[in-house]
Amino acid sequence: MAVLALEGVYPFELGIPRRVFAAAGDRYELATCTVDGQPVRSDADFTVTVAHGPELLRTADSVVIPPFDLALATGAPDPAVAEALAMIRPGTRLISICTGAFVLAAAGLLDDRPATTHWALADRFRELFPKVRLDPDVLFVDDGDILTSAGAASGVDLCLHVLRNDHGAAVANHAARLAVVPPWRDGGQAQYIEQPVPAAGATGTAATREWALARLHRPLTLAELAGHAAMSSRTFARRFHDETGQSPGRWLTQQRVALARHLLEATDLTVDQIAGRVGFANAVSLRQHLHSAIGVSPLAYRRTFAGA
Numbered sequence: 001m002a003v004l005a006l007e008g009v010y011p012f013e014l015g016i017p018r019r020v021f022a023a024a025g026d027r028y029e030l031a032t033c034t035v036d037g038q039p040v041r042s043d044a045d046f047t048v049t050v051a052h053g054p055e056l057l058r059t060a061d062s063v064v065i066p067p068f069d070l071a072l073a074t075g076a077p078d079p080a081v082a083e084a085l086a087m088i089r090p091g092t093r094l095i096s097i098c099t100g101a102f103v104l105a106a107a108g109l110l111d112d113r114p115a116t117t118h119w120a121l122a123d124r125f126r127e128l129f130p131k132v133r134l135d136p137d138v139l140f141v142d143d144g145d146i147l148t149s150a151g152a153a154s155g156v157d158l159c160l161h162v163l164r165n166d167h168g169a170a171v172a173n174h175a176a177r178l179a180v181v182p183p184w185r186d187g188g189q190a191q192y193i194e195q196p197v198p199a200a201g202a203t204g205t206a207a208t209r210e211w212a213l214a215r216l217h218r219p220l221t222l223a224e225l226a227g228h229a230a231m232s233s234r235t236f237a238r239r240f241h242d243e244t245g246q247s248p249g250r251w252l253t254q255q256r257v258a259l260a261r262h263l264l265e266a267t268d269l270t271v272d273q274i275a276g277r278v279g280f281a282n283a284v285s286l287r288q289h290l291h292s293a294i295g296v297s298p299l300a301y302r303r304t305f306a307g308a
Contacts, residue, residue: 002060003032005048006081006103007040008069013097013155014048017064020159023175027167031056035084043069054084062162063088066155067098070121075128077106085109094146095162097155101148105129109146116141118151156181168305169265204229205240209251216256216279222248252279257293260286264302271298 003017014032021028034040037053057063077085085107088094096104101117102125104110111131122136135141140149140158149158156179164172208229212220225248226236240248256278263274275286283298290298 001028001030001062001064002052002056003030003064003066004057004084005032005034005040005050005066006068008043008071009040009048010067010069010098011042011044011046011048013066013152014042016066016097016155016159017095019179020156020163020175023178024163024167024171027171033057035078035080054087057084057087058089060088060092062093062095064095064159065097065100065103067100067118067151070099070102070124075106077103082107091145093162095158096146096148097158098149098151101125102128104146104148105132110148113146114141114143115146115148116150117148120151153181164305169262173262204231205236205243208236209244212252213255216252216259217277218279220252220279253289254293256280257289260290260298261294261301261305264298265305274298 001017001021003014005014018030021030031052032048032050033052033054033056034050035054037050039047039049041047081103085103094104094109096117098118099121101110101115102121105115105125105128110129112133114133114135116135116138117125119136122134125132125134125136136150138150139154140147140161142158142161147158147162149155160172160176160181163175205225208225211228212225222233222237225240226233229236231239237248240246240251244251246254259278260274260280263269263277267274269277271283271286275281275283278286280286280289287297290296290301294301296304
């Protein structure tokens with residue numbers, strides 16, 4: 001896996017691939033390169049020195065493009081960047097974080113394909129690259145050999161998604177625990193666009209969320225959740241959305257799907273048994289929710305990931 005650091009690279013996002021994929025032990029060989037092998041300025045007050053030049057891209061199975069200072073970006077690819085990208089073998093998996101999608105789009109690699117980038121840059125992206133099917137409202141887009149993500153934290157989500165698809169939930173969950181981040185957020189989940197941060201003392205649903213996670217097998221109602229938080233249903237729903245960006249019902253469904261995925265991968269329980277364990281009424285309900293979330297049936301999912 002090659003990480004391509006461009007001029008003006010964002011240091012935090014540059015470190016995401018190693019932070020996530022290195023947690024998978026020796027399953028990946030990671031290395032960082034630049035388009036000419038020379039140091040690049042970050043968008044902070046330091047430069048980044050790497051051990052590799054663009055020749056690394058010739059042998060990579062996956063290439064990650066972290067974001068960079070968009071003041072350096074135009075609708076046409078920088079000649080040096082275009083030359084480096086031309087070294088990538090056909091079929092290589094391409095992964096972009098935030099403004100990294102601008103590089104792929106400028107090279108024509110996203111034409112007529114779905115993609116995302118940071119919501120605040122959507123208008124500029126559409127203006128520069130009208131052929132791309134941009135969806136600025138999601139955390140990441142997996143289009144097979146090209147995957148794009150929104151800003152900062154969604155880069156972690158996308159890397160965990162890749163790790164999960166490559167090596168299963170146990171490995172991805174281990175990486176998430178080491179990074180102290182949620183092990184799974186659905187790529188279709190909305191970006192937190194201008195989401196207000198609750199004032200100090202105004203939050204109050206975290207303890208209830210932990211309480212609910214231990215009781216997913218039960219049919220939890222809004223009134224029951226609000227009662228646990230000692231709030232009215234209306235106040236609880238409003239604060240829950242302020243803190244998570246979702247309604248309590250949608251959040252519960254996502255947690256149930258996430259737990260079902262883990263049980264499908266890690267146990268031999270039947271689909272009916274798993275449905276009961278995670279709080280869906282029956283196997284039919286589980287199939288519907290899983291298909292809505294990731295587009296496959298429970299048995300197809302198990303065949304794909306249980307071996308990993």
